[in-house]
Amino acid sequence: MTKSRINSSDLLSGLELMIDSYQGKEQILGVNLNPVIVRLSCEEGCVKVIEMARRLGVTADTVRFYTRIKILKPGKNKTNGYREYSENDYNRLRFVLSARQLGFSVEDIQEILNHADKKKSPCPTVRRLIDQRLNETEQRFAETLQLRERMQQAVVEWSQKPDKVPTGHMICHLIEEFAQ
Amino acid sequence: MTKSRINSSDLLSGLELMIDSYQGKEQILGVNLNPVIVRLSCEEGCVKVIEMARRLGVTADTVRFYTRIKILKPGKNKTNGYREYSENDYNRLRFVLSARQLGFSVEDIQEILNHADKKKSPCPTVRRLIDQRLNETEQRFAETLQLRERMQQAVVEWSQKPDKVPTGHMICHLIEEFAQ
DNA sequence: CTTGACCTGTGTCTTGGACACAGGTGTAAG
DNA sequence: CTTACACCTGTGTCCAAGACACAGGTCAAG
Ligand SMILES: [Zn+2]
Ligand SMILES: [Zn+2]
Ligand SMILES: [Zn+2]
Ligand SMILES: [Zn+2]
Numbered sequence: 001m002t003k004s005r006i007n008s009s010d011l012l013s014g015l016e017l018m019i020d021s022y023q024g025k026e027q028i029l030g031v032n033l034n035p036v037i038v039r040l041s042c043e044e045g046c047v048k049v050i051e052m053a054r055r056l057g058v059t060a061d062t063v064r065f066y067t068r069i070k071i072l073k074p075g076k077n078k079t080n081g082y083r084e085y086s087e088n089d090y091n092r093l094r095f096v097l098s099a100r101q102l103g104f105s106v107e108d109i110q111e112i113l114n115h116a117d118k119k120k121s122p123c124p125t126v127r128r129l130i131d132q133r134l135n136e137t138e139q140r141f142a143e144t145l146q147l148r149e150r151m152q153q154a155v156v157e158w159s160q161k162p163d164k165v166p167t168g169h170m171i172c173h174l175i176e177e178f179a180q
Numbered sequence: 181m182t183k184s185r186i187n188s189s190d191l192l193s194g195l196e197l198m199i200d201s202y203q204g205k206e207q208i209l210g211v212n213l214n215p216v217i218v219r220l221s222c223e224e225g226c227v228k229v230i231e232m233a234r235r236l237g238v239t240a241d242t243v244r245f246y247t248r249i250k251i252l253k254p255g256k257n258k259t260n261g262y263r264e265y266s267e268n269d270y271n272r273l274r275f276v277l278s279a280r281q282l283g284f285s286v287e288d289i290q291e292i293l294n295h296a297d298k299k300k301s302p303c304p305t306v307r308r309l310i311d312q313r314l315n316e317t318e319q320r321f322a323e324t325l326q327l328r329e330r331m332q333q334a335v336v337e338w339s340q341k342p343d344k345v346p347t348g349h350m351i352c353h354l355i356e357e358f359a360q
Numbered sequence: 361c362t363t364g365a366c367c368t369g370t371g372t373c374t375t376g377g378a379c380a381c382a383g384g385t386g387t388a389a390g
Numbered sequence: 391c392t393t394a395c396a397c398c399t400g401t402g403t404c405c406a407a408g409a410c411a412c413a414g415g416t417c418a419a420g
Binding site: 241242244260280285287 | 406407408409410415416417
């Protein structure tokens with residue numbers, strides 16, 4: 001599990017080579033033309049929160065959020081208390097973001113991860129959950145579509161109507177006369 | 181402003197006739213064929229929260245919510261502390277519900293009501309706000325549409341794929357192999 | 361008198377983070 | 391060495407529009 005020699009195409013993008021040298025104590029060894037980074041400070045290629053966030057294109061707050069709810073379980077540097085995110089955390093977060101893109105809720109994702117953590121196939125759960133979420137999305141889609149049409153029609157109708165001052169019975173004639 | 185003789189087609193639906201006799205102390209006067217309800221207990225045709233809610237097809241919690249944030253300002257019965265909603269409150273709530281149907285936020289509605297309460301035309305504000313809200317709705321519509329398509333495509337693709345047990349690199353191949 | 365339906369105010373919950381805050385840490389410049 | 395500044399920690403609060411809960415008061419019917 002512990003690698004001292006990182007295969008960048010395996011784990012992360014090529015950017016890693018430049019990134020990793022930022023604040024870590026990694027050293028460039030050898031004199032060959034393709035310098036290879038060896039991590040000396042962190043046993044498992046760990047990174048800090050902001051770096052983790054940057055690698056996956058999210059904010060540090062997002063990483064902290066998933067840490068807070070225990071989807072990510074980084075280690076802790078004993079000397080300074082900083083959290084250390086491993087390759088496993090990276091994989092989990094990448095998974096979480098993919099699942100969010102597919103409309104799964106965070107709670108769904110926790111359920112899926114629980115299955116996977118017990119080495120059981122999460123696929124049946126995934127299939128069941130996406131059916132539910134797709135139904136809800138269809139529902140929201142229909143509602144949003146209808147709302148959009150109502151609003152568009154209101155704008156069109158209102159363009160023909162004058163402004164008015166409110167009366168005892170009418171607060172805004174635009175809104176109240178828009179029957180639908 | 182104070183009416184002792186309610187014109188039901190003016191203010192409320194015909195249902196009011198039956199409803200009003202529920203818990204109030206109204207009396208049916210006269211011997212004509214169309215009995216007319218005269219309210220004796222409440223000077224301004226006031227009703228209690230649940231009745232107000234029922235008349236507009238919302239829950240009592242919704243009425244309490246708009247009361248809490250001071251969009252509705254019912255009077256208070258001195259003897260029992262119950263809130264008394266007037267015709268004005270009814271008109272305001274009906275307006276609020278119409279505006280919500282058109283995608284205005286509660287804050288928008290407060291701004292609109294502030295104008296109207298100062299006898300100024302809220303129409304320019306209404307036109308400006310609906311442009312904003314319509315833009316946001318178009319945005320959400322596009323996002324919901326895309327999400328729906330992604331989800332639908334996932335369901336289709338996944339129907340051809342088997343379940344799998346997670347590995348060290350892969351939590352759920354369905355989600356992670358769904359590249360898009 | 362009791363039951364049950366209604367009423368009150370207040371507080372908390374919902375989503376997926378975003379933002380704030382108080383205080384600790386690491387590093388580079390002066 | 392000091393100081394500045396960027397980074398880190400945990401915790402708490404906020405968002406929208408109500409929904410729900412809770413403790414206690416009120417009212418009419420049986
Ligand atoms: Zn480390
Ligand atoms: Zn799977
Ligand atoms: Zn009254
Ligand atoms: Zn108007």
